[in-house]
Structures are given as structure tokens and as C-alpha cells.
Amino acid sequence: MLEALLALDRDRPGVGERLIGALREAVAQQRIAPGTRLPSSRDLAADLGLSRGLVVAAYEQLVAEGRLVSRRGSGTTVAPAPPPVPASAGQPSPPPAGRVAPLRPGVPDLGMFPRAAWRRAYERALTGALDSDLDYTDPAGVPRLRAELAAYLGRVRAARTGADGVVVTTGAAQALGLLGRVLAARGMTDVGVEDPGSAGIRDHLLAYGLTLHPVPVDERGAVVSALGRMQAVFVTPAHQFPTGVVLAPGRRAELIDWARRTGGLIIEDDYDAEFRYDRDPVGCLQGVAPDVVALVGSASKALAPGLRRGWLVPPPAWLPAVRRAKSDADMGGSALEQLAFAELLGSGGYDRHLRRARRAQRTRRDALVAALRTHLPQARISGVAAGLHLVVELPSGVDDRALAARARSAGLGPLALSELRHGGDGPPGLVLGYAAQTPDELTAAVATLAGLLP
Amino acid sequence: MLEALLALDRDRPGVGERLIGALREAVAQQRIAPGTRLPSSRDLAADLGLSRGLVVAAYEQLVAEGRLVSRRGSGTTVAPAPPPVPASAGQPSPPPAGRVAPLRPGVPDLGMFPRAAWRRAYERALTGALDSDLDYTDPAGVPRLRAELAAYLGRVRAARTGADGVVVTTGAAQALGLLGRVLAARGMTDVGVEDPGSAGIRDHLLAYGLTLHPVPVDERGAVVSALGRMQAVFVTPAHQFPTGVVLAPGRRAELIDWARRTGGLIIEDDYDAEFRYDRDPVGCLQGVAPDVVALVGSASKALAPGLRRGWLVPPPAWLPAVRRAKSDADMGGSALEQLAFAELLGSGGYDRHLRRARRAQRTRRDALVAALRTHLPQARISGVAAGLHLVVELPSGVDDRALAARARSAGLGPLALSELRHGGDGPPGLVLGYAAQTPDELTAAVATLAGLLP
Numbered sequence A, B: 001m002l003e004a005l006l007a008l009d010r011d012r013p014g015v016g017e018r019l020i021g022a023l024r025e026a027v028a029q030q031r032i033a034p035g036t037r038l039p040s041s042r043d044l045a046a047d048l049g050l051s052r053g054l055v056v057a058a059y060e061q062l063v064a065e066g067r068l069v070s071r072r073g074s075g076t077t078v079a080p081a082p083p084p085v086p087a088s089a090g091q092p093s094p095p096p097a098g099r100v101a102p103l104r105p106g107v108p109d110l111g112m113f114p115r116a117a118w119r120r121a122y123e124r125a126l127t128g129a130l131d132s133d134l135d136y137t138d139p140a141g142v143p144r145l146r147a148e149l150a151a152y153l154g155r156v157r158a159a160r161t162g163a164d165g166v167v168v169t170t171g172a173a174q175a176l177g178l179l180g181r182v183l184a185a186r187g188m189t190d191v192g193v194e195d196p197g198s199a200g201i202r203d204h205l206l207a208y209g210l211t212l213h214p215v216p217v218d219e220r221g222a223v224v225s226a227l228g229r230m231q232a233v234f235v236t237p238a239h240q241f242p243t244g245v246v247l248a249p250g251r252r253a254e255l256i257d258w259a260r261r262t263g264g265l266i267i268e269d270d271y272d273a274e275f276r277y278d279r280d281p282v283g284c285l286q287g288v289a290p291d292v293v294a295l296v297g298s299a300s301k302a303l304a305p306g307l308r309r310g311w312l313v314p315p316p317a318w319l320p321a322v323r324r325a326k327s328d329a330d331m332g333g334s335a336l337e338q339l340a341f342a343e344l345l346g347s348g349g350y351d352r353h354l355r356r357a358r359r360a361q362r363t364r365r366d367a368l369v370a371a372l373r374t375h376l377p378q379a380r381i382s383g384v385a386a387g388l389h390l391v392v393e394l395p396s397g398v399d400d401r402a403l404a405a406r407a408r409s410a411g412l413g414p415l416a417l418s419e420l421r422h423g424g425d426g427p428p429g430l431v432l433g434y435a436a437q438t439p440d441e442l443t444a445a446v447a448t449l450a451g452l453l454p
Helices: A015-028 A040-049 A052-064 A116-130 A143-157 A170-183 A199-206 A249-262 A314-329 A335-346 A350-373 A400-409 A438-450 B013-027 B041-048 B054-063 B115-128 B142-156 B174-187 B199-206 B250-263 B314-328 B335-346 B349-375 B400-409 B439-452
Strands: A070-071 A075-078 A167-169 A191-195 A212-219 A232-235 A265-269 A295-298 A312-313 A381-382 A389-392 A429-431 B068-071 B075-078 B167-169 B190-195 B211-218 B232-235 B263-270 B293-298 B311-313 B380-382 B389-394 B429-433
Touching: A015 A052, A040 A052, A052 A070, A116 A335, A116 A350, A116 B115, A143 A167, A143 A295, A143 A335, A167 A170, A167 A314, A170 A232, A170 A265, A170 A295, A170 A312, A170 A314, A170 B314, A191 A199, A199 A212, A199 B075, A232 B439, A249 A265, A312 B054, A314 B174, A335 B335, A350 A381, A350 A438, A381 B167, A389 B115, A400 A429, A429 B041, B013 B054, B041 B054, B054 B068, B054 B349, B054 B429, B115 B335, B115 B349, B142 B167, B142 B293, B142 B311, B142 B335, B167 B174, B167 B314, B174 B199, B174 B232, B174 B293, B174 B314, B190 B199, B199 B211, B211 B314, B250 B263, B335 B349, B349 B380, B349 B389, B349 B439, B400 B429, B400 B439
Parallel strands: A191 A212, A191 A232, A232 A265, A265 A295, B190 B211, B190 B232, B232 B263, B263 B293
Antiparallel strands: A070 A075, A167 A312, A295 A312, A381 A389, A389 A429, B068 B075, B167 B311, B293 B311, B380 B389, B389 B429
């Protein structure tokens, strides 16, 4: 049963909540059979490298939910029959097994994944594939997908590349890993990262032996003058994570100038650019300066993270080293799912899905903003024009980490703004995702959240 | 239809192969119409005065080639649309674009990929997936696939592991990369590789900053006494590449003893263990010493390299670091193709495909050996009991590299034995793959090859 739990990343915040979620899912899906006796909290804590308190709390939570049974003398066992899922209600029922905690940023609505369109695309790929398509592929990706991605990125993101310039990856994480390997091999280990910024990205870059330096973010985006002697910088120009700020035109020019002057590399993470609502599209930086920008993107937000579809467009001078790193990493990805993604792009199915998803997400954003205005009228809301999350600035003095922890205990998934800072100061706040819940669920979640405020 | 087959001369050797050839030709020329139901193997055997086993083997070969379709309950029928007829016969025409050069080792017959079974497995995976299956997965792989792989490896390879111990990879290359990263991080950079051995593997390990040392291979496999102060060793115990030697029992014990005594890691590449013909299965080393062996395998030979399905079973003490390396590399693989592979394994479809492919490959090996005996009667052939390639030892003084180069100019794909040596001495030879061509094509290729000999 432990495999369900070993996926927990002990080093990311919220491990207790993730432990509860993983246990809940394992029980709900009967991956641990009803009646199974669980290891003692002491043993499980040792196995997982967690404190025993976290395991005790997780067991208690699931006992309270009726999924586990605890009897003095006979330990903790999985409840005989899984409890019925609450049909519905006015107030938020505990999320069904495997559901995303409401307000958790960074995940799309997995229920929106276009299964029928994807099935058709995969079938067409499988039917149309030549035998030779099933051989080892070009490590940079199958040519048809690279051509479709080049066309898509040119059309939708104003990127400047051809099929040859695209490296297909399994997601942004792999793209960053490839760049990290090449940066480390070139001795370009001083890398700036936005502050506040994604904690996951920081962890990921650190794994490649890079030294990270915070780059402050203000209302015009990353402060380029702070780059100093850094050799590369990770930025989110179209929609800064988490603040939602757009990198201002002057800053964009400054950033490109910095890179050209110093030989630095700009890593542009275009993580949710497909979702914008009330503003003109902001073309990617790569389209303006393909010589110094590595464009990173994925379909994790637009389709699903579990599909592992991503791409990387490095500067032409970096391409041979990146191709080599991709070959060293995995000799290229699965041919059939690459061909299926090419089908989805080429047939217009991806665009159709995005239009539908964008409309749904705009409705959710509107519902979240309306609920915040009702229940937290004093809060300053920002970063709403695009993306799948927004930021609620809290009155100074509020401990946002404690609030986020209370929210997690209540089954919600917001991040504290201060958890995403590394060094920099700023007001407390919460980062709220709205992609994975219906408007009603979001409204109920905000009502719960408001009740937790001091 | 039988008149096409009644011309077979039962009394000349090779009747099985001629039966296959006659059936293939009858189908290709539509002398037996698409959709026609063939007589049962029992009836046809009686009609032709052959053993039933020969007819069963012929049917299976043509099913594997996609020319016949076999369905439980409805017998064997001619496939709906026959595959295109090869342009010519007597001399090998240049391979069509994307075809594998005849005699190239290391590639399976991509035309044998079980498209229908894979489509069904993928559809079931897509239909059965929970929304939460589409979220970021456990980086070590989806639990269901890990459980199926653990069961499969235990059953077929006598491996000792549970689902928890398996890390799903995109192929052997990624598995070696993960181990390479961990070895380098631990300062265990002195790694032995078999000599002769795979040049691709050597390149791959070098990319991770390891220092490689040749380990001679004799008729009992890798010479363990040569390991000295190395900290890890890459071996192919079940079927050494390229020589085909099986690591002798005494050497296996010696190798495990070396690892336990020195803390060294044994990397066991089980690259083509599913294919054995005239010998008992050789269980993997990992099953004997899971504490010091990392088992590496893939479905690249059994299904197709382009599917990128592989696995790694590291020693338990290495598991956390390997999991972490996998997370850093790509945060886990595509959920749907993992679930599809689990379906294929769990439904028995993988076993069925392997049985079929094994029989077809045995026929091809027999054809290659027979052609070599005819056209190169002086050559010593070895490594024929298993795998998808064999070695032809050439008279000393023959320049095998020059011969391989001439063969490549003639459209063939053999490797020179000396290209696979790094340091060690030995007779010249050629490594010939037989997996990707029909018996007739192999016979023609050997005739061409013989004409190139000095």
C-alpha cells in the first residue's frame, strides 16, 4: 500500500495534507482493501520519513471521515465498506477522493480533459503511423509535432521558430532540467528567479546544481536592474507567478538588452498564457529576441499534467546542447502520444478545447472575484486579467501561513504569498486557484475561508 | 486455396519455412481472398501430410506479420487488407524509406507491433482513468503499472520486487541516466563495462560524467576478477551483448560476492531476455541479489522502441535517490500510456504477443543460420540460443570494419565486432540482427554479404 504514499514530496509545504489526500484516495479506490490493517503510525512515519504527529493526524482525519477504523489494541484498519459520497449540499462537502482541494493553484480542471477528442487523435495517430514511426525517434521529438508546435506557438504566442527549433519535452519540468544541465555544464550556475515565485521551480532548478538569486518583482514585473552578474534568469513575463503582473514594455527591452550585453540566458516560462480574459494577448519574449530567450511551455494547464506534453524553444546557439541533453535524458518521448498531440493541434481540436476551457475559466474567475467581494470586501485582489489563479492581499499583520494552514485543515488548498517569497518583503496574502472548481464550489470555499480569518 | 500449398515437397528440409513462404505468397497475391477463413491447423496438417506443429507455427508467423488474423472461437482468417507486396525478390531492393537495414542488430520488427491490442489497451485505460489519474503522477510511475511490472518480472524473469520497488522509465536509456546521476552524485564514478559491449551504452554512461573501464568477456561471460576497484559494473548476464554468452553460475556468484564485499552496484541490463529459443530461461541476477543489483529492462524489443516503455528495479537502498532523480528528470511519465501498458500486461495481451513474436523470431534465426551455412560455410556462428542477433566470427586477418562499411554501402546494417571492443583483442566478426526481416529477406541479405567478402 505504501506506493500510494511514497509519492509525497516531503520537502514541499503541505505534506500533511498531501498525506491525507493520498491515504484517502488509496482507500477510496480500494488500492488498500477494506479490512486491511495499516502499519502503526510510528512505522509509517519511519517509512515515509515524516514526523509521527503528521501520520497520527492523517489517521485521525480519515477515522473522522469514516474511511478508517481505529480500535484500541487492534490498531487502525480500513473501514469495511467505503462511505457513500455525499450527494451534494449547500455547504462544501469534503472533496471526493482524488479531487483537487478547492482554491489550490496550479492545477487545471481534470474533468475538463477532452477525452473524446484525445481518443480520436490517438486513434488517428495509431492508424496513420508508419512502422518506422515506432522506431527510436528524433530525441527532439517527432517532426510532425514539432512543425505543429512551431505553427501553434507562432500563431498564438507570436513565437519565432520553425519545426527545427522546437524540442518536445514531457513538460516544463523536463525543459528546465535540460536547460539546467546545459547551464551547469557551461558553468553558468548563477541564476535569478523571481521573488515571489514558484517554490516548485526553485526546487527543480536547485536539483541541477544551480545557485539561485532572488530577483524582486514590482508592479512592472521582474526588476531587471537587480540581475547584476547573474548568468541566466527565470521569468514569467506574460503572467508573473504568483502576482499576475505583466512584464512592462520597458522592462522587456531592458531584460533583452541585459541578456545581449552579458551573454545571459532568459528562461521564459509561458505556463498559463492560453488563459487571458480582459486584456490583449501579450506575445512571448522569445518572439522578440529568439537569440537570447528559451521559451518553455506545456499543455499541463490546457489539457492535463498527467499527459506530460511540453515543449522548449531554446536560442539556436543552445539547440545542439539541448538536443544532446534530451537524448541523454530519455532518447526522446513516446512516438504515439506525440503524433496524437500533433493530430489534436493540426485538426483544430486543441484550439476548440482551449476556447471552451477559457470560457469556463472566465466564469469561474468571475465567481471567485464576486465571492471575494462579498465575503472579504476589505481584501485587495490582483492578477485577475489572465491565468488560473489570483492573489488576495491581506491586511498587514495577518499571518498568511497560519491562515493557509487553517484553510488546509478545512479542506481548502490556498498558498500563502509569504511561502512563495525567498528573501523579499511584502504584504501577506493568499494565492487562490480557481481552475478546478465550479462557480458554486468556489463561492462556498470563499465563505469557508472568510470564516477562518482572524 | 490448397493448390498453392500442395506443391510443397515434404521430403526436402525446410518444409516449415516453405509452408510459410507459400502461404504468405498466396495471401499477398490474393489467391486466398481477404476475409477467407482458413482450415483448422489440424485439418490443414492432415491435408498436407505435415505435423500439426508446423502448421500452427506457420499460422502464427503470418499472424505476427499481420497477414492473417486469429480470433478465439472463429479460427484463422486472411487479414482484411493485405500489406503491400515487396517490390522484388532475388536480390535485395534498397530498403523503402524508414525501413530497417537488413541485418542491423538492436531493432525489433516494427511491423509486428500489436496495434490492435495496444489500441484496445489504450482505450480501456482512457475509459477507466479517474480524473485524478490525469493529475501529476507518482514520479516512479502509476501504481497499477508498477504492480503489473512487479508481477511480470517475478513470473517471467524471477525478479524479486513488489510494486513499491519498481520505477517506471521511458526506456533503458532513461534508467541508465537515473543510475548515472545517482552514481555521479555519490562519487561512484569508476564503472566497468563489458568488452566487447554496446557502444551506445558506453556513450550514454559517459554523458553522466562516469569513467568507464573495460571488463573482458570470455566464454563464461564478464571476467569478474577484472573488476578491481571499480564501484559499479554494467553487465548483460542473460545474453551478453554482443557475444550472446550467458554469465556462468560461478561468475554470477563471484559478481554478487564482489558487490557485497565492496559496496559496488551491479547494473543488469535485461535487454532481450524475452527471446530465447533452445535453452532454459536464465533468471535475472536481481532475483538472487536484490540488495546489490539494479535491474534495467524495456519493451523496446518486445513492442517497439518508439513506445518508450521501460523499467528499473534498483536495490532498496538506492530507491529514494532514484525516485528523486526521476522526479528531477521529468516528474514521471505519461499517465495514459502507463495505464495502457498495465492493461496490456494485466490482460495477458503482452504474454500473447511475446509468444507470437518469439516463434516468428525463431523462424528468422533459423533462416539466418541456414543462409550463413550455405553462403559462408567457413564462418563460426555463435550466440544463437537467444536474443535477436548472432555473431559471425571471421577468419583472422579479415578487416571487419571495412567489411561492415561495404555492407552498409550495399544497404545492409551489420556491426563489426571490433567496433564494439574498447581495448580488448579478439577475432574479427560481424554482429547480425535478424529481428526485422522475413526469412527470405535474410537469405537474400546473407547472399549479398557473402559477395562482399574478400
